[in-house]
Amino acid sequence: MVTVSAVRTPGKRERTDRKKGDEEVPSGAGAISSSADLAAGDRVVYPKQGVYAVTGLEQKDIAGQRLEFVRMTREEDGASVLVPLNKVTSIGLRRVASATDIEGVFHYLGASYDDPELDWKVRHRDNVERLIAGGVLGVAEVVKGLHSLSRLRPLPTKERELYDSSRHLLVNEISVSLGVPDVIAEDYIDFALMPPAGVKLPLKPPPTPVELKGPPWKRKKPVASEEEDDLGLGDLGIDLGALEGVGLGTADEAEEGESKGEEQSEEEEVPVAVVVAPVAAKAPAPKKKPSKAAPAKRKAAKRAKTAPAKAPAKAPPKKAAAKKAAPARKAAKPGKPAKGKKK
Amino acid sequence: MIRIVTLAPFDAGDITFLSKTLYRSFGVGTEHQGERALPRKAERPDGRFDALKLLADAPAVRAYADDKVLYICDVELANPKGPLGEPPAWGHALQGGDRALVSTFRFKPRGVTEASIEIYRRRLARESIHHLGHVWDLHHCYDARCAMHPSWSPSLPDDPEFDLDTFCREKSERRIRLAKT
Structure with a gap:
């Protein structure tokens, strides 16, 4: 099955707004609910692309299948777009505003x-x-x-x-x-x-x-609740107490993270539906591929059962290990040489 | 190449300053094509000139495919009335087209002192860059220090900057590079 929803002019960056199994875009004002609503000469708005004029219907043989397309021409620059007839409702076409x-x-x-x-x-x-x-x-x-x-x-x-x-x-x-x-x-x-x-x-x-x-x-604000903050590090046998202060950043760091995240999100062009549901994706992961940390957790639990009094005593070395790891992380950052490695 | 056409008598020093500034801003050669007659057909009953009609009726000059023509006049321009009123017209341009128009009517008087002449020239340069920017497909910019900021904006200082900001400059450079034949 051909999944190409549009043919764009060369020079324009190809954007994939949705995944192959397109979800229906909620119908806004003037949305086209059926391909039968379109006729040659109609002016429609293709979301994020601009105003198009419907030129007509076309049939094309692609991969041994006869498919029907709607041909549209962008009024701004004359770019031509072919939209499969069954995709007309899912791409969010709508009439030009009155x-x-x-x-x-x-x-x-x-x-x-x-x-x-x-x-x-x-x-x-x-x-x-x-x-x-x-x-x-x-x-x-x-x-x-x-x-x-x-x-x-x-x-x-x-x-x-x-x-x-x-x-x-x-x-x-x-x-x-x-x-x-x-x-x-x-x-x-x-x-x-x-x-x-x-x-x-x-x-x-x-x-x-x-x-x-x-x-x-789903219009859900990503409020940082306790459940969402729990990254499952405890399950991996990592002492969260040893990492104290790691997650606390200054305002500058937060700003930096924001801009990085913005760039990343734009580059990936992730469909909105995927971005909205990070928690749901988290749950099935351990079932499919049991992590190596699971036996470690069991070992730690055994140790805790056998010698519960020794557990607090072992905490300081972990902190020390974390401190040792910190310069290594710094050194890994490009353009920021570690202080200790100066010759 | 940018070809400047004056539709009224202008000081040669002002045009020279404008040519240099346009060259510096867009990196495109600029030349004064001389003075032409103002198309009187564009005049409205209220004495103002229809900006759209004036630009459409402006006398053509010999130009190559990628050349842009900048017309400068000194008459009051009028825009068509919009849903919330009539925006003040400092000029007009064809978005992504080949011609632009600037009027000096709303400028502060040129005066005779060096300071007032300097302010006048800077404003002429700013409005010319603004409307030529539209010709290269630039949109208005929110930054009041950019020449693409709307000319009537209340946040614009009396003597505004006449440079493009980084985003607009890079965008115009891309357009100019693509347009080169």
Whole structure:
């Protein structure tokens, strides 16, 4: 079975937004629920790609199978995309927003904004979800959210790129919907986001954003509960007391980790559904492949039974071992030579 | 190559400063193509000029495939009214296209002192970089120190910087590199 969902123009980076067994994208406003809704000449929005015009249906023989495709052409640059007919509903295609929807977007952009999400993991996942399934208002939410964040601190590179690409998508859709050039559409957006001094915008209550729900789009904040913090190190026979202070980082370290994590998450292009469920993936792992630490744990338990009084006495050497291991870890870091190895 | 076309009389020193600044910002040769007549057809009943129409009707100049034409005028421009009102027009450009327009109408008066002339030139350079940036597919930037920051933004200082920030500069460089024939 051919799993290619789209043929892109050369030069554009191929992105795999979902796994082979695609989950259904929750239907937002104007979502296309059936391939029968599409006809040649229709203008649709391909999430994270832009506005396309449906050219028509095509049949192709691929790997001995006759498959039906919808051919679409991106209005911005004329790039052609072939989407298998059975994938039309799962990729999140939707109609171009109406003028009423666009007006709501401007009222949303002009409204005062509560605090931006500061947890980068939640923010990144939310932004990706909203770009795919949130409709035009979802794209506006991403732009406004990142814009508000940029007022607090400069955006990291990956988020700066996301901000630019989501702004591009929003400009493109507004321009198509209102029938104005891109530059004017962008002026409208920034007129709402940053009105000139002394100008009071005639704002109405903004529309309610699309609620993203459903099994693959669980909106669960990664709150660090005790269960989630338990990495199973105790089961591996590692004394957590000996590693005291290892997990405690300064604010700078946290920031560094954040940017690293952001880069990693962007490079991997992990489907959102996979990112959301790290705890569920943890449970079956030991069953499939019993770790070598299990006998060690049993041995430790035996030792504890036979000589319970000796256990506290053995703790200090473990600490010492951990201290010995620390310089080794430092030395392993590229560009940071260990102090002890200076010649 | 960037070809500058003036639609009103401008000081030669200002144009020279602009050419040098554009060359420094984009790394593309810049040349003044002379002065042309302002297309009066774009004038609206209220005396302002329709920015879209003015750019569309601006006289063509001889240019090669990748050349960008920058028109400079001194008349008041008007944008089409949007859902929340009419954004102030400092110029106009064709996104990813080949021409841009800048108006000096909203600038502070050029004056005769060295300081005021310097401020005027810097602003002309900033607006030109901004609208040429659109021609190279750049979007507005949230950084008030970048030339791609909206010209009417309240966070923009009186005498704003006329350089692109790192992100916008790298993006424009990529576009220019790709466009080279």
